[in-house]
Amino acid sequence: MKKFEEKTIRTEHIYDGKVVKLEVDDVTLPDGQTAKRELLKHPGAVAVIPITKDKKIVFVEQYRKPLEKSLVEIPAGKLEPGERPEITAVRELEEETGYTTSDLKLITSFYTSPGFADEIMYIYMTEDLKPLKDAVAGDDDEFVELLELTLDEAKQYAREQRIHDAKTNYAILYLESLERM
Structure with a gap:
């Protein structure tokens, strides 16, 4: 190299x-x-593929100003200075979805746009969601709505470009590959 x-x-x-x-x-x-x-x-970011007991994927819909539209995405957020990615994953899951977990599995990490950015994204998965007793406050300027979709519904959202970001499309492809094994 x-x-x-x-x-x-x-x-x-x-x-x-x-x-x-x-x-x-x-x-x-x-x-x-x-x-x-x-x-x-960029300090790096973390995303979580949260799976409910009835095998639905928990997504958040939020407005993305650079795109001037809303997207449906897996929960995600940026690493804080000195924070381990798995801590960020649980924090973002709690803030954005109202769920927590004690069982995260690291799926992969990748550079999001290596031609001009050093951002690395870690993707975790959990199938052990627990509703929080009390809501955790998220960022003051972040407004999200929860959706729980089957894998087939998520694939349809991707075809319609309601899901249109790399991390969420990766999550869908990853879950689809698990079904084929």
Whole structure:
């Protein structure tokens, strides 16, 4: 992999926000030329595939401003500084769905958009959902609605592009692969 390495000459910090940081790097390419790279720095994120006792998947519907529309997604959220992904997973599950679990299984992790961002996403699954006695407050600026769908219903939502994000489509494909085994 070293043969493709780009060496950073200079980094310009453009923006330091609540969720992301934007930097522009000047780099030396493997052939000696120079280029600019726009980089989005992100602390990482976690998503959970929550399965109810009656084999339904718990989703949240929420408005996504960059898309100017609502999407149906598996519960997810960003890692807090120093927080282990499994802790984030339980916190987000509780805040977004009103369920908790003590049995999480790590399914995979992946980089969401490695061409410009360093965000890594961890995907967990649980089939041991327990309703919380008391609701946990979520983010003040987050409004979600719960949906419980069968796998077939979720696949239909994907065809209709009501489910249209990578992590949720991955979850559907993963669950579909379990059925075929």
